[in-house]
Amino acid sequence: MLRIHFDERDIARVQIASAPDPLWETVLAVHQLTAPGHGVPVYAAWRARARAELADRGLTRAARLIGALAPGDARYFPDFLTPDAGRDGLAAGLEALRETPRARLAAEIRRAALPARLPRWAGAVAKGSRQPLDELAAAFAEVHRAVIAPDWTEATATADRDRAARSRALCQGGVDGMLNSFSPYLRWEPPVLHVDYPCDRDLRLHGRGLRLIPSHFCWRRPIALADPDLPPVLVHPVAHTTGWAPATARACHPQALSALLGRTRARVLAALGAPVTTGELARRLRVSAPSASEHVSALREAGLAHSRRDGGCVVHALTPLGAALLHGELAPVRL
Template sequence: MLRIHFTSHDLQNVRVARQPDPLWELICSVCRLETGQGPLEFGHWRRAARDRLAKDALAGRALRPLRALIPAAGYIPDFLTPPVTGGGLAAGLDALRRTPRARLTGELTRLAESRPLPTWATSLGRPGNDTLGSLAGALAAYFRTLLEPYWPHIRTAVGNDVDLRTRTVLDGGTQALLEGLRPLARWRAPVLEVDYPTERDLYLEGRGLLLVPSFFCWRRPTALADPGLDPVLVYPVAKAPLTVARNADDGIERLLGRTRTAVLAEVASGSSRTTSEVARAVGIAMPSVSYQISVLRDGGLVASRRDGKYVLHAATPLGLRLLDTAGFSGVR
């Protein structure tokens, strides 16, 4: 668990990034490409990405150094995700190129404690050596080939989440915004308890917190490893499964109908989903979602449980097997 400690000043300085950050999306997408996680959300992209990599030698070469620096789990150097400014990929890569040598050395030394690094990585940032520029070029080539074709879809998914967070702030203020991060995080004033793979405490100490919605972030939020950097919390947004459903075998749609299939796929896309999250992702009204979930629950495809004032839904093993048979999961 990550415990983020707020002061009263921090609560006045909670912000939400208005658009997807290219480098955070890039780093998270490399993890999704390597692990096969999220077959419902990322399976189509992963298959297309591997086809592109097989045909595009430049993109294939660009991925190799990224794999060396971006493990699927564990520590990832913070210099790969410089401060989020909204300036796009060019601004992010420019900030990356200006990373101080001392910081590069410290972060790469920490990375080397968990995995062997190639010799070129140790030369990053050395005077007269443009290895850092070459790394920035690899990041740009990867982005152009594997993310740029999908950027409108990514931007839309993030924009939908930003709209939701904005309405939440207008209706209920910062407290409602933080409470609205459930089930990814739980607000226990003055601490935000975040689902996280390790035990950490982050004291904001008046610096505030930037929330960064991300398409390729998966299951749980992530944050910078160095507590001395400007605090950010990157969290996954809801993914719309309808585009996946339209590309899959239509047998499950003939059985359940397109809307109910989309609802089941969204419920199965994470460890749990609230009714409002499913409604937002699928794009139908709350009463309709409630009805569709009740039908799926009666059929043994969805299980629901109450957690405080929320009702959380998850696909049952039978529901997951049905999706798997239709080609919604298990595809790497």
């Protein structure tokens, strides 16, 4: 169990990240690629195609480089692989990775080596050698480009839906309500947030607040940085839509939908894969609220969407027919 201790300053400094972190997503995607057996079913189609894509591009070794320092079954992997600068994008995160101070590299590699045998090149990383750090950063960039970037729109949309749900919980119940909305893997007993975790530890925020990062590839339980002196973050799983499949399996589908519905209306249909308010939809598509409402109205008249009022908001979602059109299969959709 991880216990995160808040004080009154921390309550006011809880943040919800606006998008997944590209370095965290790459590490966690590699975990899914190396999962024993058949892995988590929701990633099965993505995993098969990602492995094939990496093999076709000659990037299997690049994925193994990342997995060697961050194995999926490890209770610890070096924090420098997921720097705070990743919030500003992949390039900023990789630059921070390359510039990790030597003392920190040595300490974190030493800690990672305690329970597991690391490859020989990890010793060169610990000494601050430029070549292996550059190779590691290049591996992140190549793996991300090959198997993460094609699905980044879906990953961001999934994070948006989660952020919208947390925002509604915040509006209805304050910070208490928002933190409680993460049940069952988080339990809020003020002033301590209890997190389902593979090891027993305490993290005291001391007024720094906590940044909650939604993750498309995180599964089952949240993950925090090991070093308590780093900016506190908690990477957490999000709910996937029933019909989620990797972009490689949907290669022609967006174009076909655009040809049928028009580009903007096709984007609206995709955005309604999970319940969303008019304001959230407008922000996601970067259109005005009246424009978003007009597009939803057209989909609703065609039997592809339905809407209901929830307090001061109108929430929209797909009908079974809309979900079938979007995903290529009939699936129950609940509002």
